[in-house]
Amino acid sequence: MSSQQKEYRTVVSIDPFKPASQQKGITNRWHPDIPAYATVAEGEIFHVQCHEWTGGQIINNDNADDLQNIDLSGCHNLSGPIAVEAAQPGDVLVVDILDVTPFPQMQWGYTGIFEKENGGGLFAREFDSRAAKAIWDFEGIYATSRHVPGVRFAGIPHPGLIGTAPSQELLDTWNKREAGLFNANKGVVPEVALLPGIKGAYVGQENIPQKVRDKIYAEGARTIPAREHGGNVDIKNLSRGSRCYFPVYVPGANLALGDLHFSQGDGELSFCGAIEMAGIITLKCRVIKGGVAKLGLKQPIFMPSPIDPKYHERIIFEGISVEVNGDGTQHFMDATVAYKQAALNCMDYLGRLGYSREQAYLLLSAAPVESHVGAVVDVPNACVTMELPLGIFERDIMPTDDGIERKECGQAALRSDGVRCLQHPELAPWRT
């Protein structure tokens, strides 16, 4: 390399076209005993290559059979752990997310709807949800989809999932509390929590004593939820340019990350809801000694990037904690119900524009839609908004005195047997 050359080190390298389970530097469980796969110095800039979260199960085609039959036991496929020199328990790890890009040779991603019985999603029960997907083509900073025509928007690429390794004590807390919830809801479909399980468990490193590996697989927390260490926060604005502060629980901090998203809507409602992609993330780390106590850090904090799409014009839909798109049940101050109602109102609007239920569900999950908590104090109704940016549409979608102009919009990629999400007329009486 000539003195003029300057290229950053890649500490985890993967092939996005090969299954994650055959590759090194990938793991899918949280456990303090997973050894660091790589070590970086404070201040070093480095790349991490990440598989898409299912590890290569999704195909760039026009049916959703891959989603229907997906094996989620090995998800999420994360890259790491990466140790940062000098980081010790009680420190704060400052992580600069300097860039997030797709692989040059893989300029596409996807958004998926899972089957109610295999993965679920926000409306799994209401819609009796059936597999569907949209393939998104990346055109520089933009995404478009043959499965959701008429939209084109700038991505806000980010890792859906990033966190430090838990201590044994913290891990035990997680496992205990989630087991409690699970046991209290046995038989519920979809499951209310995913407990540790050796099926699908994976640490892509050799030379781990079998005993240690067995312990990791038996106890290792699943990666689905966000927890105190960060994890699957799925915050759409944790994008390139952000700075994060994580608590450190083990020597080296042992950062793991993945679940890269090209874009996501607030709430990520279809669960496989962002534009999922494989890609490359560029990081720089620093340590604040004793930072947990100094900052009183119970959970990560972060500063967003100065870079953020300027989609200010938008239609704002409201939702309250009453199932007005349903059976009229009155909930008490439940922001999740209110979010769902706002989403249903927005989906209904999309339906009138000509989008199918699956397309609307996928679009709200994937596009830079915002959802704000309006008020959670006006008994008995929480009020939550869903904010649909006008700038992502290639036509004017504003209501007129004549109503809402409908256009033919094709359809998402569905199951090859044609089975679709339920068309419940009460929930959204749109296109059949």
Next chain:
Amino acid sequence: MSSQQKEYRTVVSIDPFKPASQQKGITNRWHPDIPAYATVAEGEIFHVQCHEWTGGQIINNDNADDLQNIDLSGCHNLSGPIAVEAAQPGDVLVVDILDVTPFPQMQWGYTGIFEKENGGGLFAREFDSRAAKAIWDFEGIYATSRHVPGVRFAGIPHPGLIGTAPSQELLDTWNKREAGLFNANKGVVPEVALLPGIKGAYVGQENIPQKVRDKIYAEGARTIPAREHGGNVDIKNLSRGSRCYFPVYVPGANLALGDLHFSQGDGELSFCGAIEMAGIITLKCRVIKGGVAKLGLKQPIFMPSPIDPKYHERIIFEGISVEVNGDGTQHFMDATVAYKQAALNCMDYLGRLGYSREQAYLLLSAAPVESHVGAVVDVPNACVTMELPLGIFERDIMPTDDGIERKECGQAALRSDGVRCLQHPELAPWRT
């Protein structure tokens, strides 16, 4: 008036220094039989003067006894109803909120914390909340407070509450479902819903037959929650410059509005949480005939104003649906719990800056703090953010390697007997 003069008509005039219950054009219940107090033409620009929501019970002083002893039975004091010519059931009423300002002679507002037993609020139980308040001085577009020193921010003035009159059918639905909830939670403090009640009921119009008035008072829905017609949505961005679309349920639409806020944080957590003010709102209305069917409008939608403060730099706190600031209870995908946890993390940070619990609670309620739904699909944890804008502080509040710099910040206005919100060390171990 010379030909050069141009001043818009004021259709409801009030004196903000006199009790609301002695004034015309004010009401505090939703009922289809409340007659229109004024009528406007389509396209007419008009002013509506509004009392602050408690109708004048709060004093610009330095203790919170007024909040402790408040009578909420007459809240909210709304202006109206205002009929719009041509509006008929099934139409959509398009309302342009052209401006919202305080009265020139009343350049102040307040944010309050209620007693747990009298008004409550988001942390009523956790904090065993006791009355406190902050008086905010309006300095043009800015607000400052002697009770929360060190901050100064631009307001986003808006009506916390705006809606069309319900039909009898819709009203009955509300009363039925809320009574159901109330009856299932008898004895809970604070109450989970406020049912119709003649105590405090008020319609500031003469010439209403007593029988009609009795019916209104007996059945009229309380104004506390948001509902299908809009109502107390408390959306901080429904500000001057916004355009709203409301379903029309009765002839004339009979718009009522009030609960003006100089500013509010997403969630309005302390309930009396925005900067409450009396003031003047400027409106223009238009009707889309048959718009409810044309737009499929189940609840209001709106387009935000092009005017919005540019407070982009911020610290983002996360909350998950686990009481990590508490007893560790694992909730299932509960965005309200996640919101509360994010708020507690943020309040803890404010505590380290030197603010007391009451000040932090009041500030997050009053300032343009944003809260986004991160993800509500990653079982079992919802993830919600609270985003603290740096630009509202008069000093740099970013964390450093030395931690967070604490400054003496005085105290909110408290009860004159000195009784304060609970200082639960587990919930936020800050300044005592």
Next chain:
Amino acid sequence: MSSQQKEYRTVVSIDPFKPASQQKGITNRWHPDIPAYATVAEGEIFHVQCHEWTGGQIINNDNADDLQNIDLSGCHNLSGPIAVEAAQPGDVLVVDILDVTPFPQMQWGYTGIFEKENGGGLFAREFDSRAAKAIWDFEGIYATSRHVPGVRFAGIPHPGLIGTAPSQELLDTWNKREAGLFNANKGVVPEVALLPGIKGAYVGQENIPQKVRDKIYAEGARTIPAREHGGNVDIKNLSRGSRCYFPVYVPGANLALGDLHFSQGDGELSFCGAIEMAGIITLKCRVIKGGVAKLGLKQPIFMPSPIDPKYHERIIFEGISVEVNGDGTQHFMDATVAYKQAALNCMDYLGRLGYSREQAYLLLSAAPVESHVGAVVDVPNACVTMELPLGIFERDIMPTDDGIERKECGQAALRSDGVRCLQHPELAPWRT
């Protein structure tokens, strides 16, 4: 006034319907010997009422004869001077512009094109400009005009003109250098500078010794240009919420201000180019002792408001320092020529949308159009942009494969004799 009342003091009161020359607290010259009309304390919040800059010569009607016959010798009519206690020469005066609003009884303003021989403007010669105007109606935060239909935009209200009184030494410098320029360009129409002159000179205060008054009138600098003290900077973002730092040259600083604009485009091209209005400005002042030396302040600096319309989507036109809309003359690196060319390109686009030359000229002057200096180093061409925000138009103005959709747009208010700006086909071959 009850203890609950809080209203700020008005230090200059005017009647916007009476000529400025009959009112107190108004002046139209810069001179160190003009006594302070009012005095304020540091930290005091106060209102200043301002006449529109011509002092009441413009009528809310549908012809432009008032502009044709305008007497500019008494312009601008400023309010003040206002002394700030404690301010001394060498200090810096920090001025918070807290609010700027129209008078409640005068909800309108205007934009004007002057005659080439009486006032001029950027294209006075190219267009052989003839009087025209647009009356703008204020609808809360928005402006609309019957003379420029199809647009509606949020104002960014600001004082076009604000400055501290010059010292005698600074005044002498101004008069000397401007006389030099004037004398070198005698006979040029419009005039290249306006020298001091007793015609129209006015200080609305009694008790000024005649000798002093004579000196003020003979030497007082005209208010047309911006200078080292601020003055007529016409910066559209010096809006409510801004903070300014001015050098102090005389005891008390003697701030004068006026020329209020409801809105303005970068460059204010038609000279009477903003939406001119009478109104009320709210201020708060503070002094930095010895600030001129501490900050090295040669000219004012300011921090913009967090409030600014979010009109991000726009069409950007380029201009270079060649008269490509004209005779092809090559200028050297002249940003003024480049600005004019960008404006002509933009006006041509507006012409294709259906606007007349006068309307386009008025609209670019009045609306929140931005103009950036692209590059001024690429010999021989400066490149300057003009950026037309899409959000101000009530229809989609984007080009399509079919071109630009033309709509009938009426006409500006013209001279009652029908004489109009030149329709030079080479400069903009649009609607005749």
Next chain:
Amino acid sequence: MSSQQKEYRTVVSIDPFKPASQQKGITNRWHPDIPAYATVAEGEIFHVQCHEWTGGQIINNDNADDLQNIDLSGCHNLSGPIAVEAAQPGDVLVVDILDVTPFPQMQWGYTGIFEKENGGGLFAREFDSRAAKAIWDFEGIYATSRHVPGVRFAGIPHPGLIGTAPSQELLDTWNKREAGLFNANKGVVPEVALLPGIKGAYVGQENIPQKVRDKIYAEGARTIPAREHGGNVDIKNLSRGSRCYFPVYVPGANLALGDLHFSQGDGELSFCGAIEMAGIITLKCRVIKGGVAKLGLKQPIFMPSPIDPKYHERIIFEGISVEVNGDGTQHFMDATVAYKQAALNCMDYLGRLGYSREQAYLLLSAAPVESHVGAVVDVPNACVTMELPLGIFERDIMPTDDGIERKECGQAALRSDGVRCLQHPELAPWRT
């Protein structure tokens, strides 16, 4: 390539570490007879690799001898021409700039000050400018420099130069008018225009008949200025995500582009003023048949990207067309002079922060500084602003009552003989 792979075609490939003059697909002149090097289809997404504008003359080191001795006769080194199928004269070429990135192996760029006699720049004469430079390291979306410590900002990557090939007629117009200017200013240093010249002329294609090549080299317009076809517009917001509309003058349009910038300030004042880089640009093209007439397109127009850094807080400096930082000369309405004065005021402020003249000059050229045309109608003074974003600094640079805090900031890379830009005390009496 598996069916899952998706990678866009690269139509011009270069090695950024080899001189441009040895590589194919590069040219440095505008001429209709330069053949297309590559052809793309409408709608095709493709990459173009671009050398940095000097073609590899600048070294990543700590002195500026490379800039002192630069050979500008071969600048700019552009990639292309690229023909678009279907484009014919009179059409409009719509170009989507989908992405702009540095080469992965070359994560750095530079900003340079040229010698007065070799390249010049905005202050070449005032500063008697001597070579200096800053090397910028790219850290994901951010740039930092060891030569300008204390700043870190997000880039707005863009091609400084992009345009369609001129027709012979248009080329002749350029050459004629620029020769006229040159001849009228013979002997002026730096030169006021660069005329065609065979020295350094280059078209990186074989198989061009010598006669054609000779004509191209003899007549081909230099690439320095912006012209009617676009060219070196140096508009900092023509960034990834933008859409441009170019007039087509020759069959295929023959687009050429380069001079990639990682970031630039409005005005690009030091001429080699942006952060110059080699890199990769991703494009998609479309044709509007007959678009020049349909749109009346005399010069390119463009729509900016929704992606733009949110650096709203800033200090705004004013400049008027008087040399108040100099000899006091009064110019008439000259926006270039006003721009320079605003820049000098801003540079003086940077000097007080501790930056040297060279650093200030480089920083204003490279960082996302905005410059707006305030007013160009207030005779005799144009007013132009320079707006310094606070968010690019790693410390608080706001003035306080104690003045401006100075910090040691090192120095730019200077000539190895130590000769520096003039330290004219009148122009900016800062650090010596």
